[in-house]
Amino acid sequence: MDSIEQLIKALTEDETKLRPAPHPFMQSLKWIVAAAAYLAISLVFFGLRPDIMQATENKWFIVELVTLFGIFVATSVSASLLAFPDLHQKRITAFAPIPVLVLFLVVIFLAWSADNPSALLPEHTYECTYCIIMVSLLPAIWTFYSLRKFASIHYRLAGGLALLSASSIGALWLRLYEANDSIIHVVEWHYLPMLVVGFIGLWLGDIILKW
Amino acid sequence: MAKITKSLETLMRQALDGDKCAYSDLLRETAHFLRPFLQQKLSSRNDVDDLLQEILLSIHKARHTYNDLRPYKPWAYAIAKFRLLDYLRTRYADHLRFAIEISEVENSLYGCVTEPRISYESINGEIFKLSEKQALILQMMHQEGYTTKEVAGKIGMTETAVNVAAHRAYKALKRQLEE
Numbered sequence: 001m002d003s004i005e006q007l008i009k010a011l012t013e014d015e016t017k018l019r020p021a022p023h024p025f026m027q028s029l030k031w032i033v034a035a036a037a038y039l040a041i042s043l044v045f046f047g048l049r050p051d052i053m054q055a056t057e058n059k060w061f062i063v064e065l066v067t068l069f070g071i072f073v074a075t076s077v078s079a080s081l082l083a084f085p086d087l088h089q090k091r092i093t094a095f096a097p098i099p100v101l102v103l104f105l106v107v108i109f110l111a112w113s114a115d116n117p118s119a120l121l122p123e124h125t126y127e128c129t130y131c132i133i134m135v136s137l138l139p140a141i142w143t144f145y146s147l148r149k150f151a152s153i154h155y156r157l158a159g160g161l162a163l164l165s166a167s168s169i170g171a172l173w174l175r176l177y178e179a180n181d182s183i184i185h186v187v188e189w190h191y192l193p194m195l196v197v198g199f200i201g202l203w204l205g206d207i208i209l210k211w
Numbered sequence: 212m213a214k215i216t217k218s219l220e221t222l223m224r225q226a227l228d229g230d231k232c233a234y235s236d237l238l239r240e241t242a243h244f245l246r247p248f249l250q251q252k253l254s255s256r257n258d259v260d261d262l263l264q265e266i267l268l269s270i271h272k273a274r275h276t277y278n279d280l281r282p283y284k285p286w287a288y289a290i291a292k293f294r295l296l297d298y299l300r301t302r303y304a305d306h307l308r309f310a311i312e313i314s315e316v317e318n319s320l321y322g323c324v325t326e327p328r329i330s331y332e333s334i335n336g337e338i339f340k341l342s343e344k345q346a347l348i349l350q351m352m353h354q355e356g357y358t359t360k361e362v363a364g365k366i367g368m369t370e371t372a373v374n375v376a377a378h379r380a381y382k383a384l385k386r387q388l389e390e
Contacts, residue, residue: 007264008238011271017229020278085273086289089281151273153293211272 021150024080024088031076031146035139035169042135042173049179058181060111067104068172074100075165079143082158083150097161108191112183119181128174128185129193136163136170136197144208152209159205164198219283227274238267244284245291252295266294337387345380348373 022030055061074096081087081094143162152158171194180186217225217233219240225233242263249259269290277286338346347366351357359377363370 003260004242004263004267007267008235008242011238011267012231012235014271015226015229015231015234018227018275020227021276084276085293086281086286089285151269151276151290153289211269 021084024084024090025077027083027146028073028076028080031080031139031143031165032073034142035072035076035165038139039169039173043176046173046177049177051179052176055179055181060107060114061175061181063107064111065172065175067100067107068168068175070100071097071104072165072168072172075161075168076143079147079158079161079165082154082161083147083152085151085153087154097164108183108187112187115181115183118184121182121185122180125185125189128178128189132167132170132174132190132193133197134170135173136166139169140166144204147209151211152205155209155211156202156205159203159209160198160201163201163204164194167194167197170194219287220279223274223277223283224279227277238270241270241287242267245287248288248291249295252299258298262294262298265298266291269294334384334388337384340387341380341383345376345383348376349380349384352377 021027049055078094078097081090087094140163143166144159147158147162171190174190175186217236219237222233222237222240226237245263245266246259249262253259253262270287273290277283338349341349344366348362351362351365352359357365359373360370362368363373366373368376
């Protein structure tokens with residue numbers, strides 16, 4: 001008991017006025033606004049796909065973009081909740097990415113079914129994955145840096161969702177930049193690598209976010 | 212320790228405002244309600260103390276992730292469970308790391324380390340010098356493997372009576388073997 005009393009005394013002496021961490025919704029809103037600004041700047045810098053007007057006439061393209069943005073929002077909110085030891089006592093909201101990811105899979109499946117006759121496969125392949133990773137790098141670093149200031153007890157999951165959130169920004173940017181409608185190519189070189197990046201986040205979370 | 216009348220949420224709010232006294236009370240109260248929780252999970256008192264210290268340190272590090280708009284205890288328990296799992300994981304990982312494969316030491320093991328010096332068979336003759344009932348009880352318990360309850364049922368005695376008879380039989384046997 002003495003050692004506990006000594007520790008309490010030492011910790012009390014260390015105590016100073018401390019600003020509480022922001023609410024997770026405010027934190028995720030900050031991430032979303034910053035990522036949206038980053039996306040807008042990237043699109044201004046690199047330009048929109050030349051056939052953007054034509055592409056927006058395809059309803060599946062719009063639905064795909066909306067659900068992809070939904071993944072970004074849901075993963076941001078969930079990662080910020082997971083940054084708190086008690087998930088800010090909003091456990092159910094932390095599961096938000098699951099229904100959005102399921103919806104996204106359904107949308108991709110329907111877009112695939114509607115792709116008849118199939119759009120031509122572009123010649124390039126891994127370059128798309130590379131571009132997504134490059135564009136996602138900055139948001140990923142920022143999100144991890146922010147998460148480290150909290151105290152996540154679900155650090156693997158938080159890391160995975162943070163990288164999924166960052167890579168969804170990269171995927172959004174590429175869909176708006178690259179003139180390509182081949183759903184097979186998009187699944188193979190955009191979305192599957194996005195998921196792989198998410199899995200890498202589980203491992204990075206273990207290394208970077210453990211406290 | 213003075214009785215704390217303020218809620219834990221109030222104490223934490225005051226602590227975050229820099230009130231050292233409130234913080235000290237809060238940590239003391241936290242240790243008070245976490246100790247029984249840890250005692251249920253760990254058998255050693257030293258382990259409980261070590262882990263409790265780790266949890267208090269973690270609470271100190273993570274205190275900025277709490278605000279008084281939500282209950283304090285679920286927040287503190289989340290950290291406590293996290294540290295407990297971490298502690299058990301490390302401990303069992305260490306046990307596995309330092310465990311020795313039986314194949315590595317089987318050559319240095321003695322053949323019959325558990326062989327008893329005296330077996331039922333080796334004192335069979337002495338047992339039959341006991342009364343008929345005592346011999347029967349020992350035979351059923353030690354040769355045929357019946358439990359006291361089963362022996363009692365089979366020979367129509369109470370369980371206590373079988374125990375008493377067995378105890379007397381052991382004493383008598385001991386006397387005979389010593390002579």
